[in-house]
Amino acid sequence: MIHIIWVALTLIGVVFAMFNGTMEEVNKAVFSGAKEGVTIAFGFISVLVFWLGLMNIAEKSGLLEKLGNLFKPLMRRIFPDVPPEHPAMGYMLSNLLANMFGLGNAATPLGIKAMEQLKKLNKNKDQASRSMITFLALNTTGLTLVPTTVISIRMTYGSHNPTDIVVPTLLSTFFATIAAIMIDRYFYYLRKRKGE
Amino acid sequence: MVFISAVSIWLIPLIIGFILLYGTFKRIPTYEAFVEGGKEGIEISFSIIPYLVGMLVAVSVFRASGALDFFMDLLKPMFQAIHVPAEIVPLALIRPISGTASLGIMSDLISMHGADSLIGRLAATMQGSTDTTLYIITVYFGAVGIKRMGDAIKVGLLADFAAILSSIIIVTLLFG
Numbered sequence: 228m229i230h231i232i233w234v235a236l237t238l239i240g241v242v243f244a245m246f247n248g249t250m251e252e253v254n255k256a257v258f259s260g261a262k263e264g265v266t267i268a269f270g271f272i273s274v275l276v277f278w279l280g281l282m283n284i285a286e287k288s289g290l291l292e293k294l295g296n297l298f299k300p301l302m303r304r305i306f307p308d309v310p311p312e313h314p315a316m317g318y319m320l321s322n323l324l325a326n327m328f329g330l331g332n333a334a335t336p337l338g339i340k341a342m343e344q345l346k347k348l349n350k351n352k353d354q355a356s357r358s359m360i361t362f363l364a365l366n367t368t369g370l371t372l373v374p375t376t377v378i379s380i381r382m383t384y385g386s387h388n389p390t391d392i393v394v395p396t397l398l399s400t401f402f403a404t405i406a407a408i409m410i411d412r413y414f415y416y417l418r419k420r421k422g423e
Numbered sequence: 424m425v426f427i428s429a430v431s432i433w434l435i436p437l438i439i440g441f442i443l444l445y446g447t448f449k450r451i452p453t454y455e456a457f458v459e460g461g462k463e464g465i466e467i468s469f470s471i472i473p474y475l476v477g478m479l480v481a482v483s484v485f486r487a488s489g490a491l492d493f494f495m496d497l498l499k500p501m502f503q504a505i506h507v508p509a510e511i512v513p514l515a516l517i518r519p520i521s522g523t524a525s526l527g528i529m530s531d532l533i534s535m536h537g538a539d540s541l542i543g544r545l546a547a548t549m550q551g552s553t554d555t556t557l558y559i560i561t562v563y564f565g566a567v568g569i570k571r572m573g574d575a576i577k578v579g580l581l582a583d584f585a586a587i588l589s590s591i592i593i594v595t596l597l598f599g
Contacts, residue, residue, distance in 0.1 A: 260483030264476035273574030283460025369554030388540030403586030
């Protein structure tokens with residue numbers, strides 16, 4: 228499906244530019260898009276090196292496992308395929324907690340580590356496992372307690388009460404997370420019925 | 424607000440301090456462990472470059488060609504039929520695809536309609552209540568080399584749809 232999305236975005240764009248007279252913009256977009264990709268990846272280096280280094284200490288000292296134990300019953304229900312003692316649990320939990328507290332740049336490295344562990348659990352196949360899809364779904368709804376970027380933009384534009392969107396955002400992200408878990412389960416049972 | 428920003432400023436240094444203290448207490452060679460873990464970060468950063476470049480070029484081309492605007496205009500009447508302000512449509516559509524673009528659209532909507540207007544609040548809530556699905560899939564699956572993604576994209580996009588829908592309903596109920 229990612230192939231279709233990728234090719235469709237590009238091809239539709241190119242065909243559109245033919246009729247829209249925007250070929251020049253598209254030319255620029257090719258290189259600015261490529262540059263943005265590299266810029267983001269380079270930005271990742273400092274963040275990933277630092278947090279993965281720190282998290283290695285947390286893993287070796289058993290801190291991550293302790294954290295995993297804290298929410299074991301809940302995590303077990305969301306990720307029934309992952310053994311409760313597996314390091315993947317600790318990484319997934321710390322990723323979700325980092326997201327909740329708005330520590331975006333710590334959340335990404337933890338999420339990648341969690342995926343790595345989930346891949347090991349899945350015998351290193353290049354196919355997404357059930358737990359990976361669930362974990363991804365939880366990440367895409369971006370469960371956040373305090374949307375700091377949004378608040379700061381509202382402050383910039385002179386809101387009288389910049390934080391009054393916190394409650395609606397919390398409610399909305401909460402419902403979306405529940406929906407994500409249900410949608411994920413629905414597709415899982417569909418797959419199971421098909422016997423995949 | 425003062426309290427919230429104080430918490431977010433204190434949080435990271437405290438976490439760092441706690442991890443180092445705990446590691447020392449458990450007699451872990453902290454510095455070596457840090458370096459060993461950090462090395463992995465370099466590898467991962469480089470390995471996701473092609474994934475990011477590929478996806479971001481596609482998204483940029485789609486946007487720059489005017490195709491995005493065209494599809495948004497096409498979908499506007501549908502949203503209006505269910506009493507959703509047409510101005511919010513671009514944000515709802517771009518939110519799962521591009522984080523920077525949606526941040527730009529949100530700031531634009533807020534500056535045009537006012538931070539405390541219904542549209543301004545709706546834009547802020549929508550931006551905050553979901554994350555960029557395409558980007559997350561690109562980075563997470565790219566970093567560990569998942570090629571067959573199964574239902575991941577479908578599930579992610581449907582979850583985004585749920586987030587957009589619930590932000591519209593909640594903001595209209597609370598502020599409308």
